[in-house]
Amino acid sequence: MSYLVDVEKLRTWFEVKRGIFSKPYYIRAVDEVSLNLKRGEAIAVVGESGSGKTSLGKTLVRLYKPIGGKIIFNGKDVTNLEGKDLLWYRRQAQIIYQDPFSSLPPFFSIFRILEEPLLIHKIGNERERREMIFEALKNVKLTPVELMASKYPHMLSGGQRQRVAIARALILKPSFIVADEPVSMLDASVRIEILFLLRELQKNYGISFIYITHDLATTRYFSERIAIMYAGKVMEEALSDEIIERPIHPYTQALLRAIPEPDPENRKVIKEIPPGEPPDLVSPPSGCRFHPRCPYAMEICKKEEPQLREISQNHFVACHFAENFLKK
Amino acid sequence: MSSLNKIRGIIDELWKGKSPRIGIILLIFYIFLSVLAPIVYPYSYVIKYWNDPTHWQDNPRLAQPVWVNYFIGKKLPETIIVDSRNAKDKRAYKQENILGGFGFKEINIVENFIYDYDDFPSEITLIIFSNFSGKFPFVNVYFERPDGKEVQLISSTITSSRTTYYISQDPKIINTISNFVKTSIHTSELNYTEPQVALFAEAKEGMESYRTAKVLKGLYGLRINVLMQDLNGTADAKLLVYGKVYGLAGTDNFRRDLTMGLLWGAPVAISFGLTASLLITITQTFIAIFATWKGGLVDSIIQRIVEIYMIVPFLNILIIISMFYKLTIWSLLVAVVLLSIFGGGMKGTRSLIMQVKEEGYIEAATSYGASDLRIVLFYLWPRILPTIIPGLIGAVPGYIFLEAGLAFLGLGEPTLPTWGKMLNDAYNLGAVYQGYWWWILLPIALIFGIAIAFATIGYSLEKILNPRLREE
Numbered sequence: 001m002s003y004l005v006d007v008e009k010l011r012t013w014f015e016v017k018r019g020i021f022s023k024p025y026y027i028r029a030v031d032e033v034s035l036n037l038k039r040g041e042a043i044a045v046v047g048e049s050g051s052g053k054t055s056l057g058k059t060l061v062r063l064y065k066p067i068g069g070k071i072i073f074n075g076k077d078v079t080n081l082e083g084k085d086l087l088w089y090r091r092q093a094q095i096i097y098q099d100p101f102s103s104l105p106p107f108f109s110i111f112r113i114l115e116e117p118l119l120i121h122k123i124g125n126e127r128e129r130r131e132m133i134f135e136a137l138k139n140v141k142l143t144p145v146e147l148m149a150s151k152y153p154h155m156l157s158g159g160q161r162q163r164v165a166i167a168r169a170l171i172l173k174p175s176f177i178v179a180d181e182p183v184s185m186l187d188a189s190v191r192i193e194i195l196f197l198l199r200e201l202q203k204n205y206g207i208s209f210i211y212i213t214h215d216l217a218t219t220r221y222f223s224e225r226i227a228i229m230y231a232g233k234v235m236e237e238a239l240s241d242e243i244i245e246r247p248i249h250p251y252t253q254a255l256l257r258a259i260p261e262p263d264p265e266n267r268k269v270i271k272e273i274p275p276g277e278p279p280d281l282v283s284p285p286s287g288c289r290f291h292p293r294c295p296y297a298m299e300i301c302k303k304e305e306p307q308l309r310e311i312s313q314n315h316f317v318a319c320h321f322a323e324n325f326l327k328k
Numbered sequence: 329m330s331s332l333n334k335i336r337g338i339i340d341e342l343w344k345g346k347s348p349r350i351g352i353i354l355l356i357f358y359i360f361l362s363v364l365a366p367i368v369y370p371y372s373y374v375i376k377y378w379n380d381p382t383h384w385q386d387n388p389r390l391a392q393p394v395w396v397n398y399f400i401g402k403k404l405p406e407t408i409i410v411d412s413r414n415a416k417d418k419r420a421y422k423q424e425n426i427l428g429g430f431g432f433k434e435i436n437i438v439e440n441f442i443y444d445y446d447d448f449p450s451e452i453t454l455i456i457f458s459n460f461s462g463k464f465p466f467v468n469v470y471f472e473r474p475d476g477k478e479v480q481l482i483s484s485t486i487t488s489s490r491t492t493y494y495i496s497q498d499p500k501i502i503n504t505i506s507n508f509v510k511t512s513i514h515t516s517e518l519n520y521t522e523p524q525v526a527l528f529a530e531a532k533e534g535m536e537s538y539r540t541a542k543v544l545k546g547l548y549g550l551r552i553n554v555l556m557q558d559l560n561g562t563a564d565a566k567l568l569v570y571g572k573v574y575g576l577a578g579t580d581n582f583r584r585d586l587t588m589g590l591l592w593g594a595p596v597a598i599s600f601g602l603t604a605s606l607l608i609t610i611t612q613t614f615i616a617i618f619a620t621w622k623g624g625l626v627d628s629i630i631q632r633i634v635e636i637y638m639i640v641p642f643l644n645i646l647i648i649i650s651m652f653y654k655l656t657i658w659s660l661l662v663a664v665v666l667l668s669i670f671g672g673g674m675k676g677t678r679s680l681i682m683q684v685k686e687e688g689y690i691e692a693a694t695s696y697g698a699s700d701l702r703i704v705l706f707y708l709w710p711r712i713l714p715t716i717i718p719g720l721i722g723a724v725p726g727y728i729f730l731e732a733g734l735a736f737l738g739l740g741e742p743t744l745p746t747w748g749k750m751l752n753d754a755y756n757l758g759a760v761y762q763g764y765w766w767w768i769l770l771p772i773a774l775i776f777g778i779a780i781a782f783a784t785i786g787y788s789l790e791k792i793l794n795p796r797l798r799e800e
């Protein structure tokens with residue numbers, strides 16, 4: 001099968017220098033992540049804070065350079081592109097940020113904000129660009145378009161700003177978009193609206209989509225598949241409904257438990273998983289990175305790192321005892 | 329909303345405050361002066377004549393500004409010039425006779441003027457212009473007073489085409505005047521006579537001294553009688569009765585019209601201060617952008633250079649440089665800019681850029697393909713500009729004071745008049761002790777005024793553009 005985005009053992013480590021003479025150390029934000037994405041497919045990346053979701057997303061759009069692994073985009077290795085080639089990739093892959101208050105330059109009008117990508121990629125003449133910008137505003141339902149185009153970011157609400165950010169991501173007609181917690185900083189009242197808008201646009205334009213989120217509860221409505229990240233690694237990956245209904249990895253189970261369960265009976269059934277510090281990414285735990293917090297951890301979990309394996313059809317889990325949890 | 333509208337908005341907001349409004353009014357005043365200066369006195373004229381003493385001969389020495397009359401309620405004399413060469417001047421007339429039988433030509437010149445001031449002139453000078461060949465012409469000069477008395481001031485031969493008689497200084501003439509005083513008040517004892525006083529004083533006891541004499545107002549006349557052999561010869565006379573007030577700003581020791589210096593000081597100070605501040609701020613910002621963008625080694629090297637610059641005694645070096653090389657104001661500008669490029673201001677700019685660089689829209693711009701250059705020009709600048717402009721404006725007085733200070737030490741611009749240099753002249757000639765207040769106070773007032781203008785505007789801009797300050 002051919003994928004639009006095919007990620008292999010991607011590693012993004014951040015070098016941290018304490019002084020000129022001391023040895024630098026590394027924050028292993030993304031550590032050997034493999035992931036793939038079909039054309040027009042949406043995959044959600046879920047994990048608690050600091051698990052490396054943003055780092056993964058930014059590496060995929062090449063804002064960060066990985067220190068290892070590969071990103072194959074449409075059959076082409078984009079891992080180490082530079083200059084003109086990188087500019088080409090920047091037209092194909094877009095990112096929508098978490099914070100619409102900082103992601104729009106405050107001194108540009110909405111028109112100019114949307115025009116920038118077109119100018120940079122030398123698309124269209126003035127009249128064509130104008131049409132494209134109005135079209136994009138219409139797509140994200142910011143009307144009347146001419147009035148909206150003349151405004152400045154500070155005149156808009158958070159939801160409206162995020163619509164501008166979405167329009168900006170769409171205006172280059174990309175085939176791949178990373179949306180990094182696109183609604184987590186918005187008022188609860190507009191979150192669902194924006195998510196549905198994103199989903200609609202993603203489907204209409206057949207865009208491959210990585211949707212980064214904390215919110216496992218609603219994820220299934222917006223993505224075909226879900227990948228669970230923990231400490232820079234993918235722990236479990238499967239179709240959305242499959243993960244929500246049959247979570248295998250103890251960490252996924254813990255995450256799901258964090259979702260308010262409608263049936264009070266169910267709440268008692270699930271075993272307590274001790275909370276704990278998210279792991280140190282500088283010197284992560286040996287073996288399975290989840291072992292210090294895992295209620296099922298055995299000796300082997302401390303020594304050997306479990307690989308991501310297909311446990312049932314299209315359901316991948318990185319746990320030594322995955323089969324046991326499957327049976328339960 | 330265009331950037332023009334934004335600027336209008338900022339000015340409106342400035343206008344609302346009391347102190348920035350004073351600043352704006354002051355600034356408009358100085359801009360007006362700066363525009364006026366080259367119109368009234370063209371640059372080439374200033375360059376040519378400011379330091380040329382012969383150009384200022386017709387002006388009184390150390391005269392106060394004219395407007396002091398309003399304050400002291402007395403009418404101090406202005407300079408009276410009567411010149412027979414000037415055909416339009418009806419106060420002078422000339423008549424020539426050929427004394428055929430003797431082979432002589434006689435030229436009679438009469439120069440009349442009304443003197444109705446409350447104080448005595450400061451000096452009197454007569455210049456005779458004469459073209460002749462052969463023997464030297466002979467000249468008699470008579471001074472006629474409103475009270476009918478007459479003094480023969482001069483009786484001598486003219487030996488050149490231009491002869492100047494310093495009536496108030498020439499010992500021979502003073503002696504004549506002294507005799508006139510003696511016969512007028514019937515005394516033989518007279519220690520000294522102030523010629524320009526005695527000539528214009530009522531013929532009473534004490535007329536020889538400024539302290540005791542009273543001004544005799546009315547019509548005065550000078551009769552000049554020239555006898556020459558050359559029948560084609562000519563003679564003319566220019567009488568200068570120097571006053572004690574002149575122009576809007578008075579004159580200095582070299583009789584220069586201080587209005588010109590004060591007026592020209594404005595564009596010089598503004599362009600020096602603003603250019604220095606602008607160049608330094610912009611180069612500093614560019615270096616800071618470069619350093620933070622490159623990061624790593626480049627950044628730390630530049631940081632160390634800045635720290636070295638911060639402990640180097642900048643002013644001392646500047647003074648040493650200007651002692652060895654006579655710096656014009658423009659080379660001084662270059663020196664100041666070079667010595668400040670890595671100045672301490674860089675630290676603040678750098679940390680600001682570090683902060684702005686982390687703002688989301690910068691990374692977003694990278695994500696849709698903006699080049700580094702585009703980000704610096706279109707994304708960093710518009711964000712940084714409002715934060716550096718108040719500092720830029722606020723720093724202007726510092727550079728104006730620097731220039732004035734160096735000029736005051738005699739290390740400044742040699743040809744153009746600057747306020748600092750005027751103060752230097754005033755100081756060197758003891759203006760403080762002699763009470764030549766206008767020569768000192770006017771440049772000082774202008775320097776402080778412009779400093780206040782820039783400082784208040786800079787401070788208020790800071791509050792408007794950087795609202796965090798406003799809450800305090």
Ligand SMILES: Nc1ncnc2c1ncn2[C@@H]1O[C@H](COP(=O)(O)OP(=O)(O)OP(=O)(O)O)[C@@H](O)[C@H]1O
Nearest residue numbers: 014027029047048049050051052053054055056281
């Ligand atoms: N540019 C960077 N330089 C150094 N360390 C970084 C950088 N970006 C992220 N990190 C570190 O990498 C780790 C993973 O961060 P990341 O932002 O990818 O997590 P996340 O899953 O997106 O978290 P959140 O849910 O809070 O957004 C964190 O420890 C973070 O401090």
Ligand code: SF4
Nearest residue numbers: 288291294301319320
């Ligand atoms: S490998 Fe061991 S520690 Fe890791 S999740 Fe599975 S059981 Fe828990």
Ligand SMILES: [Mg+2]
Nearest residue numbers: 053054055180
């Ligand atoms: Mg994140």
